[in-house]
Amino acid sequence: MNFTPSWSRQKIWLGVGIAGAAAIANALFGLEHDWHLLSIMTVAAGGSLLLVNVRRSWANVIEQPQEHSRDALARELQRVQQLSLKIGDEDLRTQVQNRAAAIALNLQKNHFQIVVFGTGSAGKTSVINALLDRAVGKTDPAIGTTSARQEYRYLDHNQKSNQKSNQKFKRQISLVDTSGIQEMGQLGRQREGVAIQDAQNADLLVFVTAGDLTNTEYQELERLARLGKRLILAFNKTDLYLPSDRQLILEQLQNHTKSFLQAINIVAIAAKPNPIKVRQYANPDLGNLGITELALQEWWEELPADVMSLKERIESILSNEWEDLLIQNTHLQIAGLLQEIESAINQQRRQDAKVIIQRYQAIAATTVFANPIPALDLLAGAAINTQMLMDLAKVYERPLNWSQAQQYAMIIAQNLLQLGCVEVATSAIATCFKVNALTYAIGGSMQAFTAAYLTHIGGMSFVEYLETQPQAISVDNQTWQNICQKTFSGFKSDRFFMNLVSSLSFSQA
Known part of the structure; x- marks a missing residue:
């Protein structure tokens, strides 16, 4: 359990420290020079040790791992049931709920x-x-x-x-x-x-x-x-x-x-030890002399299993760790189930996100095509991209206001510029135009298609951020560069550009 001292508690400790320091200082001024110096050194050393011990105590409490109990597992199973309701696939939702019920039953039994x-x-x-x-x-x-x-x-x-x-x-x-x-x-x-x-x-x-x-x-x-x-x-x-x-x-x-x-x-x-051959003689003394002709019979005798060391180790664990292992493993199973649920929900969200991104990339292309600009500028579509990010955040149930969405849009645009996405997109789309008679004849199409492509990359980069980054944690610029680079690399193929040009050409026609 994490422990963070509240500000009121810190003020109490601060007040006590100041009062104590004042009292000590007042007493020290009445002492002789040597005793004064010695007392100051003693108080300083004692205070340092006290501060170190307090810090260590707080650090130990902070670093102490969270303990799992049956009550905690019950709360985790409730969370599984709540999250499973968000799964759109009815069969998958039923399967997850049945697995959660089986985990709960095993724990109960x-x-x-x-x-x-x-x-x-x-x-x-x-x-x-x-x-x-x-x-x-x-x-x-x-x-x-x-x-x-x-x-x-x-x-x-x-x-x-x-x-x-x-x-x-x-x-x-x-x-x-x-x-x-x-x-x-x-x-x-x-x-x-x-x-x-x-x-x-x-x-x-x-x-x-x-x-x-x-x-x-x-x-x-x-x-x-x-x-x-x-x-x-x-x-x-x-x-x-x-x-x-x-x-x-x-x-x-x-x-x-x-x-x-x-x-x-x-x-x-x-x-299961291998059996050994046993011979029975009429006269044991003759058998010891190696005379085998007088042996009455021979057979293979099974040896008993030797698993005592394994039994003892299992029994020791069952005697000393049974309850802890049962709770720990149940927690691992629930954690795995939660991960599967999150993956299924994210897959649904990603499908919804793609529909949103396709809609906004068409809006971006249409806007730029209707009002072409001499030089391509990512900031020209800032309003479109900002609204797109807000819609994507709603799909992932992440709170995002206009100001935050605008800031994210700016960060993504800057990173796409630094990665050279504009140059790559312009060159690749221009090549695709040569094999498409309709787009070859339309003036200003390159800017429109490039705007659509960059809107797509920006939207998918934000989806990657929503799926991989924890909530309420700021992301540094290097992380954003990695996210944009990963997304950009995934959509860099000629086939992607050809499909993009074909789809938008058909919609504009």
Whole structure:
């Protein structure tokens, strides 16, 4: 929570400081010279330390990150519902509202999801089976065995005892098995997209690898860590390695992920160890001597799964961080949903903005064509551009008066001049005239088309500003240059000029 001392509080502190300084000064004047000097130095040093401590205290309060709570999440979900009403697409609006309702229901049920994620051959389903201590999913060495998302209820002994002793939180904990990443073909890419979405929604993510990380695995793991995901990296199939090689791979994993993952969250497991061959002899002594002809029978014996280190790490996190992770992940899901809503609303707004810009660029072209001027001057269309910016601001629900709109129009015009947009537009449109018989014959058309083009660039630059800049924050000239340069570069192609000339030629004809 941000904290800024009010002006009244500052006046109180100022008054106290002045009164204290006056009292100290009055006492100091009655002392001898040496004591006077010593006292002044002591008071100055003490005051400096006090000021530093107060500044540090205020800085700590100001820099303290905002804490999320269930009440805060409820307010965020209300904001989602309010913003979703602005979505024009009914199907998309319904989809967003359903997702928001699902998030609210999961939070109400305290539904905690542990998602097992990784490549198709890393043994994700085997890890699920080992954690549940029963076979619930099909396992196979081939990639793509898990073709769809599977969810299983997960409860360990500690969680059972916690539920009996604390009825306040009835936890619903599930293990989610996902399709693997790096699968081939269009279907594989679709499954991978679903798996990545599940990973992003996870409250706790178990990333399974069968050795040192590939480049794809590392990039995906790092990206999920940047999202704020709580990660456990499980090095599976350790039974296939010699002890020395196993330790080397563990060290490599720790070294490669040390920038975003603690070593305690990297565990070595063998979810489904390879079976070993067992021979039974009639006389054990003969078997020890290497006489195999007397063996009665042979068979492959399955070894128990070794996932205790993973279980202990999961249980530790569930015991100490369960509520915080659930709230944090719910906040991330809501933030992602809000971003999607804002994107959808901006897409609608951009379509409306384009209609407005096309109308004003036609007005600008008609005005200049009706009253041609010897030299092109962007300021001549200032009134048209100012009104256009005000209409665009209304579409984006941003308050803007005439004076502010006029100032923005001037800034945009100046930047377009500095970028050389006038020269480029004049040259390009003149070239387009040569292939258009109608515009070639119309005098003064170049100025009209150039005015329309610059109105278009100015309007789209302002749209870019409205979509990317926060409200109530002034933008420096360098930022405006970047915005205008980006917009200008996007509409610099010959095809754009040809379409512009053709459309305005038809309207003027």
